[in-house]
C-alpha cells in the first residue's frame with residue numbers, strides 16, 4: 001500500500017477512525033491539538049461523534065459514560081491535561097471499561113512548556129491516579145507506530161476491558177513521516193456487560209464496593225488481569241544487543257536518537273546495542289534481565305531526570321552496572337551526545353544510577 | 354380485583370437506606386413512576402452521583418452508570434452521544450451539581466444535551482455529614498460553617514435554576530418541592546415533562562427539587578418540610594424558569 005506523509009498526531013486520528021472509533025471527547029492542548037482538529041474534520045464525514053469538552057475532566061468522564069455502552073471511544077491530551085484526567089481514569093480502570101487515552105507528553109512539571117519530554121512515565125505506568133490500577137501503556141517511536149499502536153490499542157482495550165494509553169511525546173506528535181496505514185481485522189468481544197442496549201437484563205457500571213472484602217476481590221481481579229498482560233502482551237525491540245558491551249535502553253523519540261548513536265558507534269567499532277520497550281506496562285522485565293546479564297552494562301536514556309531507569313535497574317541482573325543519562329525541559333540530546341555518554345561509561349567514567 | 358396502587362416496576366423490591374424524613378426516597382419513586390408511565394424502563398440509563406444517592410442503582414430497575422463526584426452530566430453526555438436511542442438522566446445533589454460539578458452542568462446545559470437532570474437541592478452535604486453546600490442559606494449552620502454561613506467570606510447560596518435558565522441551550526427548567534401531596538404531584542408533572550422532552554428530542558431539561566435533609570439540618574423528620582416552606586422557598590422560589598418544550602420538539 002502507498003505511504004502517506006503525515007504528522008504523528010494526525011496519524012493517530014486517522015488510525016483511530018480506521019479502527020472504528022465511534023466517539024472522541026477532548027480538550028485542546030499543545031502539542032496534541034492536531035488530534036482533535038483532525039477528528040473534528042473527519043468524524044462527521046463518517047457519521048461519528050466528535051465533541052470538544054469543557055475540560056479534560058469533563059472529557060474523561062464523557063469517555064467513562066460512552067465506554068460503558070461498549071462503543072469505541074478515545075480521548076487525547078498532553079501532560080497537564082492528563083493530570084486532570086487521572087481521577088476519571090481510575091474510575092474507568094476500576095469499572096473495567098475499554099478506552100484509548102493518548103498522552104502526547106510535553107515539558108513539565110507545572111505548566112512547563114510545549115516541547116517534548118518523557119517525564120510522565122511514572123504517571124502512566126505506575127497508576128497515576130488513586131488505587132491499585134494499571135494502564136496498558138504503548139510507547140510508539142515513529143509516526144508509523146503512532147498509527148499501528150492506535151489500532152492495536154483499541155483491540156487490547158476491548159480484550160482486557162482496560163484503558164490503554166499511548167504514551168507519545170511532542171516530537172512524535174509534530175513530526176511528519178511516511179506512514180502506511182495497514183487496516184487490521186477487528187476482533188469482536190463480548191458486549192453483554194454494557195449499558196444502553198435496551199435489554200431487560202439491566203447492567204450497572206460502577207466502581208464502588210462499600211464492603212471491604214468485596215473491594216478487595218475487585219482489586220485482586222484487576223491484579224489477575226495485569227498479571228495476564230505481563231505474560232502475554234509484552235512488546236520490545238532489540239537492536240545489536242547480542243555482542244554489545246553496553247546496551248542503551250530507550251523508548252519513544254529517545255530510542256530513535258539512541259539507535260543512531262548505536263550506528264555511529266558500530267562504524268567506529270564500538271559495540272553498542274539498543275533495547276527498546278514498546279510496552280511500558282507491561283514492562284519487558286524478563287528480557288531486560290536476559291540482555292543485562294549478557295551486556296554487563298546498561299545505559300538508560302530518557303527525556304526525564306530518571307524514571308524508566310528505575311524499572312531497568314529493578315529488572316537488571318544484580319551484577320549489571322546500570323547508568324542513566326537524561327535531558328529534560330524539552331531538550332533532546334543529539335546522537336553524538338549519547339555516543340559520548342556511552343563512551344564515558346565504557347571508559348569507567350560514567351555515573352552509576 | 355382492580356389494582357389501585359402498586360410499586361413502580363422501575364424500582365427494585367429493596368429497602369432504601371435513606372434517613373428518616375429524607376427526600377431522596379420520594380424523589381426516587383416519582384422518577385420511577387414517570388419512567389413506568391412513559392414505558393421507557395428498558396431504554397433508560399440513569400447516572401448516579403457521588404452523594405447520598407450514590408447507590409441509586411440498587412433501587413432502580415434499569416441500566417445505571419455511577420459517576421465521579423460532579424461529573425454526572427459529562428457521563429450522561431457520553432452515554433447519550435454514543436447511544437442516542439437511550440433515555441439518559443443524571444440524578445445529582447447540590448454539592449455534586451452546584452459545587453464540584455459546576456462546569457459540567459453549565460456546559461451540558463449550554464450544549465443543549467438531550468438529557469434530563471434531576472437536581473436534588475437539600476442545601477447541605479448529606480453523605481459526608483452536613484458540611485456547607487453552595488446552596489446552604491445565609492446564617493444556616495453546617496459542620497464546616499458552625500457559626501452559620503457568612504456571605505462575607507462564604508458567598509451566597511447559588512440559584513442554579515435561575516443561572517441555567519439564562520443559557521440559550523436550555524429547553525426546560527422548573528423548581529419544585531416535595532413538601533405536600535400537592536407539591537409532590539407538581540414535582541412529578543415536572544419530572545414527566547423533563548423526560549418527555551428528551552423523548553421528543555426537545556433538548557436539555559432540568560427539574561430542581563427542594564428536598565428534606567432533617568438529619569443534617571438538625572430538625573425532627575416531621576419538621577423537614579417546614580424548613581423548606583419557611584426558609585428554603587424564600588431564597589429558592591418555586592416555579593417554571595424556562596420552557597421552550599413545544600418550540601423545540603424534534604430539534605435534537
Ligand SMILES: Cc1ncc(C[n+]2csc(CCOP(=O)(O)OP(=O)(O)O)c2C)c(N)n1
Pocket residue numbers: 403404405406422445446447448449450475477478479480481486
Ligand atoms: C472528588 C471527591 N471529592 C469529595 C468527595 C466526598 N464527597 C462525597 S459526597 C459529597 C457531598 C455530597 O453532597 P450533595 O451533592 O449535596 O448530595 P447529598 O449527599 O446531600 O445528597 C462529598 C463532598 C468525593 N467522593 N469525591
